[in-house]
Amino acid sequence: MIRHLLKLVWNRKRANALILVEIFFTFLVVFAVGTLGLFLWDNARRPLGFDWQDVWAVRVNMQAGSDDTFTAEQVETAARLVREVETLAPVEAVTGAMMEPFAFGQYTSGRTVNGRRVSMSVNEVTASFAEVMRFDVVRGRWFQPADAALAWRPVVIDEDLAREAWGEEDPIGRRLGDPDPKSPEPERRVIGVVRDFRHHGELSGPDNFVFYHKRLGHPQDRPPRVLLVRVRPGTPVAFEEELTRRLQAVAHEWSFEIAPLAQTRESAFRLRLTPLLVGGIVAFFLLLMVALGLLGVLWQNLLQRTREIGLRRAIGASRAEVHRQIILEQLLLTTLGVLLGTIVVIQLPVLDVFGSVLRPQVFGSGLLSASVAMYLLATVCALYPSTLAGRVQPAEALRYE
Known part of the structure; x- marks a missing residue:
């Protein structure tokens, strides 16, 4: 089955190439944003080490x-x-x-x-x-x-x-x-x-x-x-x-500037959360772009493959089997993009880019969450077109003869 699906994906390599590239780059962005969010959440759970409340900072300019x-x-x-x-x-x-x-x-x-x-x-x-x-x-x-x-x-x-x-x-x-x-x-x-x-x-x-x-x-x-x-x-x-x-x-x-540490802490929070917010917005629009691209490709494939799907129904394939085939094709294409992204991402710890700052558990969780997000996106985008494909009747293929 997988061999047959690989052949189908390869035969439509031109149509699938752009989607594969979009999945690849979206995976990288989602991984970066997800890992950053998990990194900040993991840090927030650890003890701070001091008490900042009721402390004022007086900055001295001599x-x-x-x-x-x-x-x-x-x-x-x-x-x-x-x-x-x-x-x-x-x-x-x-x-x-x-x-x-x-x-x-x-x-x-x-x-x-x-x-x-x-x-x-x-x-x-x-x-x-x-x-x-x-x-x-x-x-x-x-x-x-x-x-x-x-x-x-x-x-x-x-x-x-x-x-x-x-x-x-x-x-x-x-x-x-x-x-x-x-x-x-x-x-x-x-x-x-x-x-x-x-x-x-x-x-x-x-x-x-x-x-x-x-x-x-x-x-x-x-x-x-x-x-x-x-x-x-x-x-x-x-x-x-x-x-x-x-x-x-x-x-x-001399001049003096007085500010409670609570105010400085709030500024530090904004500084560290801004990249996460900007990255989240970028990731959202990339996911939206990939979703629209997947829907477009699947819809086009459905129109082009009416005869193929009708023939499959004529030789005994059920609606569920056609439905499953379309979803598996999309998941296979997503797997190729995720694998390419994973190969790039795993070079980061190998090259010791993060040092001891990023724990292996956080890195692994970020990789897993990005993969799950891409598979969920692919599944959701494939549900409606695959449902339509399952409704194709064998007689539909005769219209092209």
Whole structure:
């Protein structure tokens, strides 16, 4: 039966070629959109790693040329800003950082650990960061003010980085990076491990993350460009005006932009969902185009094959058999397009395009969902023409004689 259907499809290769190409490209688009949707859904189910509610971000503009250019006066002014904010009644805690959670920017670094290159995202934070963001240290400890006197620089990493760099071994006390005599950077050692820290939000994928200790007020450490302020629940928006006034009183030449992390989180959601929305619209119109193409080809085939179908009915074929033949022909054509698309798609994990970001289960689910979508589309499009084909009577073939 399959051999006979393959011959029928091959004999109408010109009519089927365009539909095959449409199925191929539509499969790729549906796979991309479906996998992206499953990837975001899979990420949303995982713990975020910190508490963003009732936290405000104060972006500090020191009117400096770059983050690496700063003066001792700016360092001291930044420290006074933190102390000033701590005195305000609605404030529970305040910390300094180079980046706020959910921010679009990213500071990445690559280090050689145990002879293997490991990439990671970095944030420089002061000792009160854990108190403000409320996350748990699962091994070791968090930064302390006494760490400023250490001859080496302490770091805290998340579980993702600990697993990639050291596997199941205990990372506490280990160097973050193999020794490099030519590098001017100080030696960094791991003092603690936190749960997976999803800096870019619930929809972001797994990421190796490391916290560098920013010594507030130390002349060698650049001042924080973001202050994260945890306010008491129910603090009114009007407090923003008072906060700005107090900050401006300490650093009148600097400018400040205040926004709740809830607002930054919402922007991050929109940024990550926009590709899914655009891809979904493109996939919808491609599916619609393929559906119309399938209906057109099947309808044309039905008109051209009236004699063939009538002859089959005359020699004993039932309506159900004709109905099944038309549907199987369409499913076979869809299978060829899906197979071509699958051959292309499976090259992505082979070439390690996704790295460790996309889990194999998500990739497999995306491939399966795209295949099921194409088969459902083909079946639905073939139902009505195949029903009409089953109604052809043997006498219809005599009209052409």
